[in-house]
Amino acid sequence: MSINLQQSMLEEIEVELKRQVARLDQARTKPFHEMLTYHMGWTGEGAGSQATGKRIRPLITLLSVYSVDGKDKGKSIEVNWLHAVSAAAAIELVHNFSLVHDDIQDNSEYRRGRKTAWVKWGAPMAINAGDALFVIANQSVLDLKTHYPAEMVVRAAGILNDICLQLTQGQYMDMSYEERTDLSMEDYWPMIGGKTSALLSACTQIGALLGYANEEKVELYRQFGYTLGLAFQVQDDILGIWGDESVTGKSAASDLVEGKNSLPVLYALEKNGDFAKRWRQGPIPQAEVGAAAVMLENEGGKSYAEKMSAELTQKALGYLNQADPQGEAGEAIRGLANMLLKRKQ
Numbered sequence: 057m058s059i060n061l062q063q064s065m066l067e068e069i070e071v072e073l074k075r076q077v078a079r080l081d082q083a084r085t086k087p088f089h090e091m092l093t094y095h096m097g098w099t100g101e102g103a104g105s106q107a108t109g110k111r112i113r114p115l116i117t118l119l120s121v122y123s124v125d126g127k128d129k130g131k132s133i134e135v136n137w138l139h140a141v142s143a144a145a146a147i148e149l150v151h152n153f154s155l156v157h158d159d160i161q162d163n164s165e166y167r168r169g170r171k172t173a174w175v176k177w178g179a180p181m182a183i184n185a186g187d188a189l190f191v192i193a194n195q196s197v198l199d200l201k202t203h204y205p206a207e208m209v210v211r212a213a214g215i216l217n218d219i220c221l222q223l224t225q226g227q228y229m230d231m232s233y234e235e236r237t238d239l240s241m242e243d244y245w246p247m248i249g250g251k252t253s254a255l256l257s258a259c260t261q262i263g264a265l266l267g268y269a270n271e272e273k274v275e276l277y278r279q280f281g282y283t284l285g286l287a288f289q290v291q292d293d294i295l296g297i298w299g300d301e302s303v304t305g306k307s308a309a310s311d312l313v314e315g316k317n318s319l320p321v322l323y324a325l326e327k328n329g330d331f332a333k334r335w336r337q338g339p340i341p342q343a344e345v346g347a348a349a350v351m352l353e354n355e356g357g358k359s360y361a362e363k364m365s366a367e368l369t370q371k372a373l374g375y376l377n378q379a380d381p382q383g384e385a386g387e388a389i390r391g392l393a394n395m396l397l398k399r400k401q
Contacts, residue, residue, distance in 0.1 A: 061122075061384050061385065061388055062115060062119075062388055062392075065114075065115055065118045065119070065137065065144075066111055066115060068118075068138060068141050069111055069114045069115065069118070069141060069144055069145060069148065070108075070111070072141045072142060072144070072145040072196075073096065073114075073145050073148060073149070074093075074098065076142070076145050076146075076149065076192050076195070076196045077089070077092050077093060077096065077149075077189075077192060079192055079195070080092060080188060080192075088184075088185070088188070091173055091176075091177055091181065091182070091185040092185055092188060092189060094173065094176070095152060095155075095156055095173045095185065095189075096108065096152060097109065097168070100170070101170065102168075102169060102170045106168060106169065107168050107169070107170055109168065111148060112392070112396070113144075113147050113148055113151055113255060113256065113259050114144035114145060114147055114148040114259075115144075115392070116256070116259040116260060116263065116281070116389065116392065117140065117143060117144040117147055117259040117260075117262060117263045118137045118140060118141065118144050118263065118385075119263070119381075119385045119388050119389040119392065120259065120260045120262075120263025120264050120267060120277055120381075120385075120389065121135060121137045121140045121263045121264075121266045121267040121385075122135060122137040122267065122383070122384075122385035123267065123381030123382055123383060123385035123386040123388075123389050124263075124264055124267030124268060124269040124273065124277075124381070124382070135266075135267050135268060136203075137385070139200075139202075139203035139204065139266070140200070140203075140263070140266040140267075142196045142197065142199035142200055142202075143196070143197050143200055143212055143216075143262055143263075143266060144259075145193075145196045146193045146194070146196035146197035146216060147193075147216070147255065147258055147259055147262070149189050149190075149192055149193035149196060150189075150190065150193045150216065150219070150220060150223070150255065151255060152189050153186045153187075153189035153190040153193060154186075154223055154227070154255075155167065156172075156173055156174075156182055156183075156185055156186035156189065157183065157186045157227075158227070159172040159173065159174055159182070160172075160174045160179050160182055160183065160186075161227070161231060173185055173186075190220070193216070194213070194216070194217070197209075197212055197213045197216050198213060200212060200266070204266065208265065208266065211265060212262050212265060212266065215258055215261055215262055215265070216258060216262065219254045219255055219257070219258040222249070222250045222254035223250060223251065223254055223255065224250075225246075225250045226246075226247055226248070226249065226250020226251035226252070226254065227250070227251060229243070229246060229247040229250065229251075230247055230251055233247065233317050234315065234317075236317070237325070237335065237336045239317050239322055239325065240322065240325075240326060241319065241322045241323060241326060243317075243322070244317070244319055244322050245286070248285075248286060248289040248290075249282070249285075249286070251289070252285045252286070252288060252289040252292075253281075253282045253283070253284075253285030253286050253289070254282070254285070255285070256281040256282065256284055256285035256288070257278050257279075257281040257282035257285065258281070259281055260277040260278055260280050260281030260284075261274060261275075261277055261278035261281060263277065264276075264277035264278070264379070273379055276375050276376075276378050276379040277375075277379050279375045280372055280375035280376045280379060280393075283368055283371050283372035283375060284372040284393060284396065284397070286368050286372075287365055287368035287369045287371075287372055287397055288396055288397070290319055290361055290364050290365040290368060291365050291397070293311070293316075293318035293319045293320060293361055294320065294358065294361050294362065294365065296310060296311035296316065296318060297311050297312060297318070297320060297349055297352065297358070298349060298353070298358060310345075312340045312345045312348050312349065312352075313339070313340060313341070313342055313345060315339055315340070318361075319357075319360070319361045319364065320352055320357030320358055320360065320361045321335065321352070321357065323356065323357045323360045323361065324352050324355045324356070324357045327355055327356065329355050330351055330355070331348065331351045331352050331355050331357070334348065334351070369397045372393065372397065373393065373394075373397070376389070376390065376393060
């Protein structure tokens with residue numbers, strides 16, 4: 057049954073995203089509108105489900121809404137997840153705004169197998185497209201006013217804007233770390249907290265809020281989303297060095313070539329062994345990545361990251377169990393969390 061619920065939610069999310077982006081579908085800005093529809097995966101060469109991505113964040117938002125059921129405030133509130141779809145769309149639009157800008161900042165020419173917006177239209181136009189997605193996200197969350205009281209709408213919008221600031225802080229740290237070789241693991245957690253965890257925590261926090269959860273439960277949902285993001289990023293770091301190329305779809309050990317200060321790398325740098333010496337000598341070319349990955353594994357970088365991933369996974373699931381999501385949506389959110397935390401790609 058939960059598969060049907062998730063499919064219904066995903067279909068409504070897509071309808072709402074298109075409705076929100078259509079704000080730019082006007083006579084003089086049709087080509088501008090097309091930049092957004094291309095980036096969102098709806099138009100252009102290679103358009104389709106592969107290009108849109110999985111829409112995990114808006115789905116988690118709606119599942120959070122519907123898994124609370126409104127009884128936590130002593131009222132029998134009939135929660136309709138459809139009423140929260142504009143908030144789910146807002147979160148996905150924020151995510152996509154960050155991707156447009158990330159692609160420019162990282163000089164990435166491809167995303168999901170297609171040319172990125174800046175490659176197709178140039179960086180200045182792509183920056184403007186990203187800005188438009190950000191503004192539309194803020195308009196989208198305010199559309200909650202049709203179904204929710206003003207104080208809830210203001211709070212949801214406030215959470216979203218706080219998260220956007222955290223996203224920029226995380227991105228700043230990530231970019232400023234690129235040329236540094238003096239980083240420690242203490243520098244790592246705030247960076248991924250902003251880049252990865254913040255938006256997932258918004259999904260679950262805003263979702264619980266719009267499901268009329270009490271304050272304690274809203275906080276449990278927030279902590280679940282935040283910790284889920286930490287665990288997810290640590291797994292990403294492991295896959296970025298030791299992932300199966302045929303499964304992940306990207307070159308094995310590409311994170312080493314890019315000089316990414318991932319958790320396994322920072323662990324080895326603190327150990328200050330042979331890997332640290334090699335890392336500080338400069339970029340690792342593709343021909344050396346196999347040997348560097350073995351060296352990193354031998355010095356404990358992989359096992360430490362796997363240990364942290366397991367601990368964070370248990371912590372995230374612990375928060376979820378405390379939040380006690382109910383019904384079909386509760387079943388679905390547990391399944392989705394387990395899928396994300398046990399992924400191989």
